Amino acid sequence: MSELRSFYPPIEPFESGMLDVGDGHQVYWERVGTRGAKPAVFLHGGPGGGCNATQRRVFDPAKYDVILFDQRGCGRSTPHAELEANTTWHLVADIERLREMMGVDKWLVFGGSWGSTLALAYAETHPEHVSELVLRGIFALRRWELQWYYQHGASLMHPDKFEPFREHIPAAERADLISAYRKRLVSPDRATRVAAAKIWSLWEGSTITLMPDQGMVDAFSDEDFAIAFARIENHYFVHEGWMEDGQLIDNAGKLKGIPGVIIHGRYDMATPMQNAWDLHKAWREADFRIVEGAGHALSEPGILHELISATDRFAD
Structure with missing residues (x-):
């Protein structure tokens, strides 16, 4: 384990601000590393998760100039937990x-979990502006993937954790849990929204690491985090990402010529290994790394090792 790569030292942004993206949304962004070095963008998960200080540390600060940002409605972006004008294509x-604000023609795009979904959507829309792709915990947002995690699949591996998620919904509505949570997450009653949000968020926070991680559980249970995370995530899933089912895998041919790495934990409960395998088959040019003894989270030692190895390799 001592040979595994780990985080670079803590770093503070050298620049940050709010970007008016229209539709009443202000997006928080920050820039870390060395101005003018290799440009990169970090796409956080969720959707609705927000970026944090730990995520800054997967890039060599001497070799990268990185933008991280809180996607619409979450983190420090405003308005908080807003669903209007909040879609994949926004x-x-x-x-x-x-x-364009950064003033670069191409940049490395780094995304994990929902961040990998967004990275694929961006790269397939603007391949001419992507120098490399580093993707972790592949999530293609297909119907079966949503069913696996929120209806029946991961529930078989974590029945003790799934039971509170299921039991929060009356029996008559349990045939479609995502839709049932939608009703509660957009309720005009704040107490109803908060109760549903905390349970939705806790299900994910307690199942994304291979081994139990109380710190992760606590973070996902925070009320402010949970309300944005659950509302935005559920909003995207109810609408299936405003994409055709299977669109991101079907359009992987648009990635031809873009160097990339696909990194996935063998025992990922949130996004099954099949996702990464399907992308690998559709995008053969990418380096494919299966991490044994790992779940879904960026913080899993084997996954972190592969991510930093990838950013180091592309920096050089």
């Missing part, structure tokens, strides 16, 4: 605005 347009 976010793709926001990434382009940030690239």
Whole structure:
């Protein structure tokens, strides 16, 4: 384990701000590393998760100039937990605005979990502006993937954790849990929204690491985090990402010529290994790394090792 790569030291942004992206949304962004070095953008998960200080540390600060941002409605972006004008394609347009603001023609795009979904959507829309792709915990947002995690699949591996998620919904509505949670997450009653949000968020926070991680559980249980995370995530899933089913895998041919790495934990409960395998088969040029003894989270030692190895390799 001592040979595994780990985080670079903590780093503070050298620049940050709020970008008016229209539709009443202000997006928080920050820039870390060395101004003018290799440009990159970090796409966080969820959707609705927000970026954090730890995520800054997967890039060599001497070799990279990195933008991280809180996607619409979450983190420090405003308005908080807003669902209007908040779709995959709004976010793709926001990434382009940030690239233009940074003044670069191409940049490395780094995304994990929902961030991998957004990275694929962006790269398949603007391949000419992507120098490399580093993707973790592949999530193609297909119907079966949503069913696996929120209806029946991961529930078989974590029945003790899934039971509170299921039991929060009356028996008559349990045939479609995502839709049932939608009703509660958009309820005019704040207490109803908060109760549903905390349970939705806790299900994910307690199942994305291979081994139990109380710190992760606590973070996902925070009320402010949970309300944005659950509302936005559920909003995207109810609408299936505003994409055709299987669109991201079907359009992987648009990635031809873009160097990339696909990194996936063998025992990922949130996004099954099949996702990464399907992308690998559709995008053969990418380096494919299966991490044994790992789940879904960026913080899993084997996954972190592969991610930093990839950013180091592309920096050089």
